[in-house]
Amino acid sequence: MQKVLHINADKCTGCMQCEMACSFENYGTYATAKSRIKVFEFHHTGKKVPYTCTQCDEAWCLHACPVEAITVDKATGAKVVNETTCVGCKVCTIACPFGTINYVQETGKVQKCDLCGGEPACAEACPTGAITFIDANWTGLGKMAQWADKLGNQPTAV
């Protein structure tokens, strides 16, 4: 079963545990500036929205890379940057429609979410369930269950 990161922004409180977990997993330090998942705050509405790579099947970044530095992890489905191959040309950052692959000045390479090899640290750290790692085929299951519950609780027609 392939799993994906699933985001429910309504549950996000803006605590940044995910950003710290991501940077700690990848760099051994708590540095939100280095996180591959970002939380956006829209203060005029009070909304907080975590956002990261959705691991497209037909990944623009992968196809755009001139040196084939981005490959598919067959076990997780993640599109993974091979840092030794990456030349830092940034074409992938232009190709990605969602902005979720970005250049890192300090390394001269790009970085993106690689699902931590199958155990994403962000989902593990999220205290509210705003970020979960669930069955790729059934990301709608939670919402379906909510609606089903509503339906089940309808007063019976007389």
Next chain:
Amino acid sequence: MSWAGKILRVNLTTGTVKSEPLNMDWAQAYLGSRGLGTKYLVEEVDATVDPLSADNKIIWATGPLTGTMASTGGRYTVITKGPLTGAIACSNSGGYWGAEFKMAGWDMVIFEGKSAKPVYLYVNDDLAELRDASHLWGKSVWETEEIIKKGLQDPLTRVSSIGKAGENGVLFAAVVNDLHRAAGRSGVGAVMGSKNLKAIAVRGTKGVGNLRDPKAFMAAVKAGKKVLAENGVTGTGLPAMGTQVLMSVINEVGGLPTRNHRDNQFEGAKDIGAEAMATPRKTDGKKQLVTNQACFGCTIACGRISKMDENHFTIENKPQYRGASGGLEYEAAWALGAANGVNDLEALQYVNMLCNEEGIDPITFGTTIGAVMELYAMGILTKEQLGTEATFGSARALAFLAEETVNGRGFGKEIGQGSKRLTAKYGHPELSMSSKGQEFPAYDGRAIQGIGLAYATSNRGGCHLRGYTIASEVLGIPVKTDPLESQGKPELVKAFQDATAAFDSSGLCIFTTFAWGLQDLSPQMQGACGEQYTVEELAKIGERIWNMEREFNNRAGFTSKDDSLPARLTSVEDACKTGPAKGKFNELATMLPLYYEARGWDSEGRPTAATKERLGL
């Protein structure tokens, strides 16, 4: 480790910015944030200095756990000699600024001297420089943050700044970061303004690392988060209802000071508490509360984001207040509401936004309005003087006087001096509900004995955050004690004060202590910093910090006479009128000597030589 190991020293007179190594001996002994910043202050500043003079210094300090994954690890403290009290002032804030500053690679920044013209400090990792702020002077906190971010073309910059109140010398001006998180109390914003320092803008990309034992630390962090999640207060009550959950609870025990402490229960409490915020309004069918919000690293998320009724009289033709913004916390709702007898929730939210926008402490402001309304009721202050009628309960008067205060207009200038100076000027100092010149927050010291003692002995003046005995006396955390009973309270107050000093100095939020004790802090400190941070050591560090603060105040001229409460709280004539505490007044005279004894102080409230020796002072 997990200290960055570096501090910034900014001389505003000469315009120089220098990096220097953190004094690691002090860091080990005082942790960080409140404790360590205060250690630097008391070593470098004469306790008798005029708080608003160039000789005073002001420090922004993070703790060793600030910027880590420890839950609530986003906090920083602003430390200075306070202009409202003349005592040590340290005011703690959440939001995101503290972690950003730590991630830039700094533990603290010390400002000394006074700039000839308005400046702000810009920090981007190793780069730290003073920049011209003449275009920011006269701007609100909200405008300042927006202008700085736009100017830098960097939306990820975090800003800690003052609004007009800090510039104008309002003695309870706050330092505000991330739009609505504040180092709110004791007038730290006025000291910032007195130095022509408008803001500190920070971008930190280095991160916080060098943990002593990363594996052990992460395990301790995970265990700590679990305790918070499973606790009724931190896991359910605070995220859902915020601190406002307290309004009905405190009112029921008869401990909700009302109309400048003339009453101890408020008939309008139900209109201004958590339930009211979550109930659709009759006017537009919408709830005031939009959502909750966490500070950096916090897995509790007690913060409120609220939205006003667009047709409320206070915001007619003022579109800037129609969006979602920082909502009412319990202390603000009480101070703006019950303390003045005002039960208009929308008006309270409007004034709450003004407090954030221009940077003032809603507790001291609201309590000062309570005194103004009492003087008005007595006929001492008039409509002509105030520019408004000011009967208890008037939302219009509250809103008008708030606007006058934050903008430094009319009678607002006198309100900006706080209740102690204002009531003294009009011949009724007994009407200032304060200790050491700082106004009491939302718990009645007559109905809740321990908190009265905590107010009287707080090193920064009247304050609930230096020893929150409400946890024990009302909520039963960690054990229930009788709020009406003074026996045992001196020891309780001391224990809360010491543990709080340790939590404050670690870089974590004191709200964790609804679920955590030092036994939960210890493994996190051990994983991050050093094996020596056992429960006993942390308690000792807390006590050391408390005594250090006390000695600074003693050198500043405070004596045991200042460990006092107004007669309204201690006299039988003014005892509680209603509820379970009816007939009660604070038994401070009985408790204070026992408190001194428990602290190892002499009868004048001075730490004895033996106490200082024991604590390594």
